[in-house]
Amino acid sequence: MTSIDTSAAPRPWRRRAWAGRLFVAPNLAAVTVFLLFPLGFSLYMSFQQWDVFNPPKFVGLKNFRELFTSDPLFLIAIRNTAIFTLGTVAPTVLISLVVAGVLNQKLKGIGIVRTIVFLPLAISSVVMAVVWQFVFNTDNGLLNIMLGWIGVSPIPWLVDPQWAMFSLCVVSVWRAVPFAAVILLAAMQGVPETVYEAAKIDGAGGIRQFVSITVPLIRGAVTFVVVISIIHAFQAFDMVYVLNGANGGPETATYVLGIMLFQHAFSFLEFGYASALAWVMFAILLVLTVLQLRLSRQRSMEAASGLG
Amino acid sequence: MLDKPFGRRTLLRGAGALTAASLAPWAAGCASDDENALTFFFSANPDEANARMRVVDEFQRRHPDIKVRPVLSGPGVMQQLSTFCAGGKCPDVLMGWELTYAELAARGVLLDLNTMLAQDTAFAAELKSDSIGPLYDAFAYNVGSKGGQYAFPEQWAGNYLFYNKRLFANAGVAPPPTTWDKPWTFAQFLDTANALTRRDGSGRVTQWGFVNTWWSYYAAGLFAMNNGVPWSTPLKNPTHMNFGDQAFIEAVQFYADLSTKHKAAPNASETQSMSTPDLFAAGKAAMALGGHWRYQTFMRADGLDFDVTSLPIGPSLPAGHAAVSNIGATGLAISASSKRKEQAWEFVKFAAGPVGQKIIGESCLFVPALRSALNSGGFAKAHHRVRNLAVLTTGADHSEALPVTPAWEKVVALMDREFGPVLRGSRPATSLAGLAHDVDEVLHSS
Numbered sequence: 001m002t003s004i005d006t007s008a009a010p011r012p013w014r015r016r017a018w019a020g021r022l023f024v025a026p027n028l029a030a031v032t033v034f035l036l037f038p039l040g041f042s043l044y045m046s047f048q049q050w051d052v053f054n055p056p057k058f059v060g061l062k063n064f065r066e067l068f069t070s071d072p073l074f075l076i077a078i079r080n081t082a083i084f085t086l087g088t089v090a091p092t093v094l095i096s097l098v099v100a101g102v103l104n105q106k107l108k109g110i111g112i113v114r115t116i117v118f119l120p121l122a123i124s125s126v127v128m129a130v131v132w133q134f135v136f137n138t139d140n141g142l143l144n145i146m147l148g149w150i151g152v153s154p155i156p157w158l159v160d161p162q163w164a165m166f167s168l169c170v171v172s173v174w175r176a177v178p179f180a181a182v183i184l185l186a187a188m189q190g191v192p193e194t195v196y197e198a199a200k201i202d203g204a205g206g207i208r209q210f211v212s213i214t215v216p217l218i219r220g221a222v223t224f225v226v227v228i229s230i231i232h233a234f235q236a237f238d239m240v241y242v243l244n245g246a247n248g249g250p251e252t253a254t255y256v257l258g259i260m261l262f263q264h265a266f267s268f269l270e271f272g273y274a275s276a277l278a279w280v281m282f283a284i285l286l287v288l289t290v291l292q293l294r295l296s297r298q299r300s301m302e303a304a305s306g307l308g
Numbered sequence: 309m310l311d312k313p314f315g316r317r318t319l320l321r322g323a324g325a326l327t328a329a330s331l332a333p334w335a336a337g338c339a340s341d342d343e344n345a346l347t348f349f350f351s352a353n354p355d356e357a358n359a360r361m362r363v364v365d366e367f368q369r370r371h372p373d374i375k376v377r378p379v380l381s382g383p384g385v386m387q388q389l390s391t392f393c394a395g396g397k398c399p400d401v402l403m404g405w406e407l408t409y410a411e412l413a414a415r416g417v418l419l420d421l422n423t424m425l426a427q428d429t430a431f432a433a434e435l436k437s438d439s440i441g442p443l444y445d446a447f448a449y450n451v452g453s454k455g456g457q458y459a460f461p462e463q464w465a466g467n468y469l470f471y472n473k474r475l476f477a478n479a480g481v482a483p484p485p486t487t488w489d490k491p492w493t494f495a496q497f498l499d500t501a502n503a504l505t506r507r508d509g510s511g512r513v514t515q516w517g518f519v520n521t522w523w524s525y526y527a528a529g530l531f532a533m534n535n536g537v538p539w540s541t542p543l544k545n546p547t548h549m550n551f552g553d554q555a556f557i558e559a560v561q562f563y564a565d566l567s568t569k570h571k572a573a574p575n576a577s578e579t580q581s582m583s584t585p586d587l588f589a590a591g592k593a594a595m596a597l598g599g600h601w602r603y604q605t606f607m608r609a610d611g612l613d614f615d616v617t618s619l620p621i622g623p624s625l626p627a628g629h630a631a632v633s634n635i636g637a638t639g640l641a642i643s644a645s646s647k648r649k650e651q652a653w654e655f656v657k658f659a660a661g662p663v664g665q666k667i668i669g670e671s672c673l674f675v676p677a678l679r680s681a682l683n684s685g686g687f688a689k690a691h692h693r694v695r696n697l698a699v700l701t702t703g704a705d706h707s708e709a710l711p712v713t714p715a716w717e718k719v720v721a722l723m724d725r726e727f728g729p730v731l732r733g734s735r736p737a738t739s740l741a742g743l744a745h746d747v748d749e750v751l752h753s754s
Contacts, residue, residue, distance in 0.1 A: 052394040053415040138577035159576045161728070246384075247721055250576075251728040266387040267717045269411070 045275035052269055063276035074277075076252050077260040080165065084256055085233040087169035088176065092229050093222065095173065096180035101210050103181065104188045121178040129242035132171045133158065161253035164244055168254050171239060176232065180225045187221030188214055223296040227289055234285055237262060257281050345377035346651045349392070349399035351385050355604055359671035366667060367658045374651045386411070386717070393417065393645075400646040401655055404459045406446045406637045406709065407716050410545075413449050413458040414714040419642040420456030424653045431657055435460070438662065438678045440704045447639045449544060449712060459639030460660035461677035463668060464704040465599045466633035467522055467530055470606060473613045475515065475594040479504050484595075484617040486696045488706040491631035494535075494562055497620035501572040504594035514592070517572035519584040521598035525727035526634075526710075528563040530597075533632050533708055535559035535622030540711040548748055549711070549719070551726075552741035555624040560730060561737035562622065568733030576732065588612075599636055600675045600700070607672065607693065616699045618706075635707040637677065675700050718750050 046063055048056035067074050103114050120128065135142045136157035144154045157167040191214060199209050215222070237258030240248055247263065248255035257277065265274035352360060357380055364376050379399055381388050386408070392398055404412065412418050425432040435444075439461075447459040469484070476483055481503050485491050492500075501517030508514050520527045529539055537556040540546030550556050567573040574584070588596035589609035596602070597619075606614055618631040640660050642652045658664050665681035668674045672690045676682050682701050691697055713719065726743035729735035 051415055052390040053412075053417050137580045140581040154577070156577045159580065160732075247724050249724060249728070250732075251725045263721065266384060266390065267721070269386065269390055269415075 042275040042278055045272050046279050047276075048272045050271045052271060056272065059272065063273045064280070066273070067276055067280060073252070073255065073260060077255055077257045080248070080252070080254060081234060081236075081256045083165060084169060084172070084236060084254075085230055087165070088172045088233045089226060089229040091169070091173045092176040092180050093225055096177045096184055096225065097215065097222070099177060099181045100184035100188055101214065103185050104214075117181060118178045120175050121182070125175065125239045126242050128175060129171065129239045132167075132243060136167050158244065159250060161250050164250055164253040168240060168243060171243060172233070172236065175239070176229055180229065183221050183225050184218060187218035191217045219296065219300060223292065227292055230288060230292075231285055234258075234281060345375040346401065346648050346655060347377050347379050347397075347399040348401045348655065349379045349381060349389065350403035351381035353601075356601070356673055359668065359673045362671070363659050363664045363667050366663065367655055370658070371654060374654060376655060393643075398643045398645050400643055400648050400652040402641050402643060403462075404447070404639050404641045406635050406639070406712070409447060409458055409639065409641065410449050410712045411714045411716065412641070413456070414451055416451075416644055418458040419644045419646070419649065420454075420458065421460065421642065421656070422457045424642075424649075425457070428653075428657070431661070435661070438680050440464070440677060440679060440682075442635055442707050442709065443637050443677045443704050446635045446637050446709050446712070447641075459641040460656060461637045461639045462660050462665070463600075463638055463674035463677055464707065465601060465636040465638060465675070466703050466707045467527070467597055467599045467619070467636065468633055468699055468703060469617045469619060470588060470596045470598060470602065470614050471617055472588070472591060472594050473615055475504055475591065479594075483615075486617070487698045488618045488632070488702060489630045490628075491534075491618045492620045493627075494531075494559075494620050494622045498562075498566070498570065498572070501566060501595065502570055505570075505572045513571065513574070513578075516574055516587060516593040518566055518595045518597070519573060519579075519587050519593040521584045521588070521596050521602055524731050525723045527597055528560045528727060528731065529556075529710070530619065530634055531563045531622065532556040532559035533634065534619050534625070535562075536624045536629075538708060540713075543709045544712045546711045546713055547751055549744050549751070551747065552744035555622065557737045557740055558624065559622050560727075560740060564731050564733060564737060567731075588614075601673065603691075604672050614693075615695050617696060618699055630706055633703050633707045635704070635709050637704075675703065677704070713751065715750055719747050722746055722750065 045056065047058060047060060049059045049062070050056035099117060103110060103117065138144060138154050138156045138159055141157070143157065144152075147155065155163060157163050195213055195217070196209055199213055204212065235258060236256050240254050240256055240259055241262070244250075244254040246259070246267075248259035261274050261277050261281070264270045264277065348364065350357075350360060357378075361378065364378060368374070368376060379392075389399075389402070389412075398417065402412075402418075404418070409418065425435070443461040443464055444457075447461060448455060448457050450456075471484055473483070481500055484500065497518075503517070504515065505513060505517040506515035522530075532550075532553075532555070533539070535555045535558060537550050537553050537559070540549045567575045574587070579587070582590075582592075584593070584596065585598065585602055585605055587593040589606055589612060591612060596606075606612055619633065621629055621631050640656045642649060642656060646652050660677070662678060662680050665676040665678040666684060666686055669676040669681040669684060669687035670690050676687065681687060682704075687701075688697060691700065694700065711719070722743060726740060726746075730737050730739060
């Protein structure tokens, strides 16, 4: 910075503040137009009946009432989303902990391994789903060919409703692990080396160090990963749409809330109903997240008092 | 930098001016195009799009004052259309499907073309004499108590059977029927499909007797139609679906058994690696159920010598009863909010009229919806390889409609869910009685 003339001090300051606002303005406008407005609009729409072609009609709580009392598919979607969330979040956290633990080692060529592990993060989920469709092909898919080598007969990964959800979870975990591993790896690198040295002197092995030192000390990051993974699982749509079709098939095996929302909005043109569903999803996520944060805070306080 | 605010300002202004300058001609160009042109929204694969463009080009040659801007739809037609209309840019002319136009008509999106016909009596008379009844009526629909004609058919896209002549001859199997009036039976069809299915030493199928290239639940329903059961009662604005009818169940079970019991048709897993049209085109399937949109694919296949035949009839129909196809037509509609209704009317008249239909008939891609184009030399020339041409030329007359209801998308979602286990063989077709109940509930609530 060059010197500033003190006699004119207020002017540049004001100018700077003005410039600051100017620079923030485009982002602020984007947040207003693309975030706040749609949020408000969808809340408004959740009390309306709207098919895009005709003006909205106020229906009060009818959309919510129908959702909870007379839509059998809502329960199916909730059940599938719950299975998908459990089937995705638990393996993601466990696998990414192990992956981050391995990547945290100071080994030769670890940079290359890290790059390979993080690659799925850079691929679009649609591309990923299309590639996995080939992998899951019953007759000529890579997975069944490899299973054939060890004598396993072909599994109808995407054709059988029982297997379709499992396949979807596999792809989702494969996709979620890199992101979770980045967060956990960053947290692991923040654990002081001295703690490990002390543990080593006390005779703790690698696994013991990981379980008793690394994992407790990165609890915050783990909680974050769990919260983000649950939110992602609830929002699942693009991958299901490409991998299992627009109706979340076969039959209703992968009919999750995201697919239900899209179907009501764009196939059935029930935008009000879809908005109500979106707000119900938001409410469920909010409750889950608050509960999780409370629990983790409680646990860390207990841990802190235990240590003290 | 901070003590040189003017430098920064100048830079920002310069950037702003440059952006505005670069956007101005683009915006202006876009606006001028939008202002004048008549928008024509349709969905098509590249070949079909070319055929429709030939109609558009010929129209523009004859009407140089009317500029047509084609808008090609992506896979989610309703999604795209609703987005356009919500943004106040509803296309002037839009392609509608027999199964889904009611959704738009019921919402007031489509213009009742009878209002235009009333002012154009010469064309009305010409259209009436040249039209094929079932096709034209497919787009007549009651909104409330008021009846209207919401589109003019532009093609017949019902389903029939393609068969590989060489595979039939090699197996010593007699060729199938040549017309809809003298069809074969379910039993004869099954025997033929079984006789044409070949397996290698390990039991793996090398040649299928039958493949379906259409949606499987629609195909199953088509077999039910040929067992004497319409899909719903009545067909327009139905209140009851006949999925639970004994003859419907019997036909769906027959269709499902083709793959699950007799293994004469591939199941869902077996068509993952090679699509059913490819199986037929490659000579690995002897018969294929499909509509005329498959014709060009098969015509281009190397060494494929094929012909067309009717569907078989089920045991619930008396012997000698004619077989039926489905209408499956697409039609041309005019948006009720169009600001260019007169121009749109000229275009629809042309495309659905004798000249447009003649171009459509010569394309090899569509079966025209007017008798004059259907019986023209151009259509016969485009299909010179087909010996059983009557299957195509009388197909529309032997077609029956599928239900027309604004709730069709919901019905399809339910069908997709309930037909799956039946066609996979994990549930008997009698379980469709439950589907009939669920669908009836949807029909009553909508």
